[in-house]
Amino acid sequence: MATRDDVLAAAQRHLNVDARASMADLAGAAGISRATLHRHFATREDLLHELGTRSLDRWAASLVAADAPGAAASGDAVRIRACLDDLVARYLADSDDFGFALTDPYLLSAPDLVERSDALVEREVALYVAAQAAGVLRADLPPRWISHALYGLLVAARDALLGGDLPRRDLDALVLSTFLTGAQR
Amino acid sequence: MATRDDVLAAAQRHLNVDARASMADLAGAAGISRATLHRHFATREDLLHELGTRSLDRWAASLVAADAPGAAASGDAVRIRACLDDLVARYLADSDDFGFALTDPYLLSAPDLVERSDALVEREVALYVAAQAAGVLRADLPPRWISHALYGLLVAARDALLGGDLPRRDLDALVLSTFLTGAQR
DNA sequence: TGGGTATGAGACACAACTGTCTCACATGAG
DNA sequence: CTCATGTGAGACAGTTGTGTCTCATACCCA
Numbered sequence: 001m002a003t004r005d006d007v008l009a010a011a012q013r014h015l016n017v018d019a020r021a022s023m024a025d026l027a028g029a030a031g032i033s034r035a036t037l038h039r040h041f042a043t044r045e046d047l048l049h050e051l052g053t054r055s056l057d058r059w060a061a062s063l064v065a066a067d068a069p070g071a072a073a074s075g076d077a078v079r080i081r082a083c084l085d086d087l088v089a090r091y092l093a094d095s096d097d098f099g100f101a102l103t104d105p106y107l108l109s110a111p112d113l114v115e116r117s118d119a120l121v122e123r124e125v126a127l128y129v130a131a132q133a134a135g136v137l138r139a140d141l142p143p144r145w146i147s148h149a150l151y152g153l154l155v156a157a158r159d160a161l162l163g164g165d166l167p168r169r170d171l172d173a174l175v176l177s178t179f180l181t182g183a184q185r
Numbered sequence: 186m187a188t189r190d191d192v193l194a195a196a197q198r199h200l201n202v203d204a205r206a207s208m209a210d211l212a213g214a215a216g217i218s219r220a221t222l223h224r225h226f227a228t229r230e231d232l233l234h235e236l237g238t239r240s241l242d243r244w245a246a247s248l249v250a251a252d253a254p255g256a257a258a259s260g261d262a263v264r265i266r267a268c269l270d271d272l273v274a275r276y277l278a279d280s281d282d283f284g285f286a287l288t289d290p291y292l293l294s295a296p297d298l299v300e301r302s303d304a305l306v307e308r309e310v311a312l313y314v315a316a317q318a319a320g321v322l323r324a325d326l327p328p329r330w331i332s333h334a335l336y337g338l339l340v341a342a343r344d345a346l347l348g349g350d351l352p353r354r355d356l357d358a359l360v361l362s363t364f365l366t367g368a369q370r
Numbered sequence: 371t372g373g374g375t376a377t378g379a380g381a382c383a384c385a386a387c388t389g390t391c392t393c394a395c396a397t398g399a400g
Numbered sequence: 401c402t403c404a405t406g407t408g409a410g411a412c413a414g415t416t417g418t419g420t421c422t423c424a425t426a427c428c429c430a
Contacts, residue, residue: 001376001427019290022417033378038419103288103340105204137368141359144350148341149363155288156330156337165329174326178334182367185323186397186406207387218408223389 002032004040012051015100017162023047045106052107055098056116062090063123072130080131087127088176091154096168099158102151121147153179187217189225197236200285201347208232230291237292240283241301247275248308257315265321268312273361276339281353284343287336306332338364 002010007030014021014029021029023044027037041047063069071083101107108114121144128143137146153175160166166174187195195215199206206214208229212222226232248254256268286292293299306329313328322331338360345351351359 020294023419024417033380034418035379035421036377039376042419044418105290109205132370135370138370141363141368142351142355145341145345145359145363146368148345148348148350149338149368151344152337152339152341153334154337155340156333159336160330160333163333165333166327170327174330178326178330178367180367180369182363182365183322183326183331183334184365185317185320208389209387218410219388220391220409221407224406227389229388 002030002036006030007032007037007040008047008051008054011047012097012100015051015104016097019100019104048104048106049110049113051098052101052104052110052113055094055101055107056113056120058094058098059091059117059120062087062094063120063127066090068123068127072127075130075134077134077136080127080134080136083127084131084136084180085176088150088179089172091150092157092171092175095154095158099162102155102158150179187215187221191215192217192222192225193232193236193239196232197282197285200236200289201282204285204289233289233291234295234298236283237286237289237295237298240279240286240292241298241305243279243283244276244302244305247272247279248305248312251275253308253312257312260315260319262319262321265312265316265319269316269321269365270361272312273335273364274357276335277342277356277360280339280343284347287340287343335364 010030011021011026014026018025023037024034026047027034030037037047041050066083066086068083068087071080074080095102124147125143128137128146131137132139132141132143141149157166157171157175161168161171192215196206196211199211199214203210208222209219211232212219215222222232226235251268251271253268253272256265259265280287309332310328313322313331316322317324317326317328342351342356342360346353346356
């Protein structure tokens with residue numbers, strides 16, 4: 001018998017492949033009937049919202065696991081740099097599971113999710129500000145842009161993976177290296 | 186009286202704000218009735234497809250305007266570098282108009298558009314390969330990844346602009362600089 | 371074995387959107 | 401003025417997906 005978590009996981013996986021999947025599609029992906037899916041999640045919005053919340057949970061957890069607040073507060077360049085490396089790898093792992101959430105139109109328009117997302121950006125930006133102060137990141141880039149840029153590279157990585165252009169194992173190094181030093185020789 | 190092009194332009198503008206707009210929404214945005222919109226475009230797919238085609242036209246035109254094939258063939262580092270600068274600025278201008286097309290689920294799943302898009306990526310990749318050979322871009326990055334990365338930065342720029350985090354005038358420099366040299370100090 | 375629980379299949383009403391059609395009206399050209 | 405053309409308003413049917421409900425059944429546990 002499929003648990004609520006099993007269903008969420010299946011929906012997640014399927015949405016990463018087909019962002020416009022219907023409830024019938026998601027039920028099929030979970031190997032259950034549509035009726036049973038509705039027993040778990042009354043509405044499609046409920047399901048999406050739950051996935052959105054979990055994706056934000058993961059984002060928040062990654063910030064904590066990489067100790068972004070600690071690194072930012074320390075002001076230590078080496079520590080901040082290690083934190084950035086760690087963060088990129090964690091974000092990539094998160095987007096393996098929640099990649100669809102990066103660009104899902106519903107999630108991007110749900111007010112409470114957007115609000116929480118903004119709050120997380122704020123915490124991430126604090127790290128970038130500290131990184132700039134410590135000389136780890138360029139001080140001439142708006143920290144919010146740095147956040148957007150890393151987000152964009154995650155979208156790029158997701159699409160490269162989906163398009164079969166790159167093996168997963170290369171992504172960590174590519175994203176980090178592109179993020180930090182760009183594409184120029 | 187609104188021409189077909191006026192209608193397309195209005196739809197484009199509105200889709201950049203609300204990617205899930207209905208035909209009624211788009212008619213309203215164009216200041217015409219839904220019936221008239223259907224006189225211009227029999228189906229929603231027709232409209233989307235036309236916009237998708239035009240966005241690919243613009244992409245192709247930008248590659249030509251920046252003389253990517255010429256620069257690639259020349260093998261001249263200075264010329265290739267200038268071409269890249271030009272290309273980034275043009276892509277950003279294109280995404281002012283066609284930003285929604287970057288992540289629109291329908292456009293990304295329409296087989297003929299995807300096919301044409303792949304062909305354009307191919308031509309873009311040729312430029313990156315030449316840039317790597319000329320020592321302009323890092324040779325250790327897969328050229329396809331470079332293409333994805335720039336695409337990701339365009340998404341980032343669009344979102345930063347939409348979120349009001351950055352003024353339009355700063356985008357060219359930020360995207361180019363981040364693309365080329367990254368965020369690291 | 372019997373009873374409670376979860377499920378699948380399917381019917382059903384409903385909502386939103388789509389695409390078509392008609393008709394009345396405005397406007398501009400001749 | 402008159403006619404042709406384009407338009408808006410609205411009715412209409414069709415489609416798709418949603419959410420609810422019922423009922424038979426399978427399964428697990430006592």
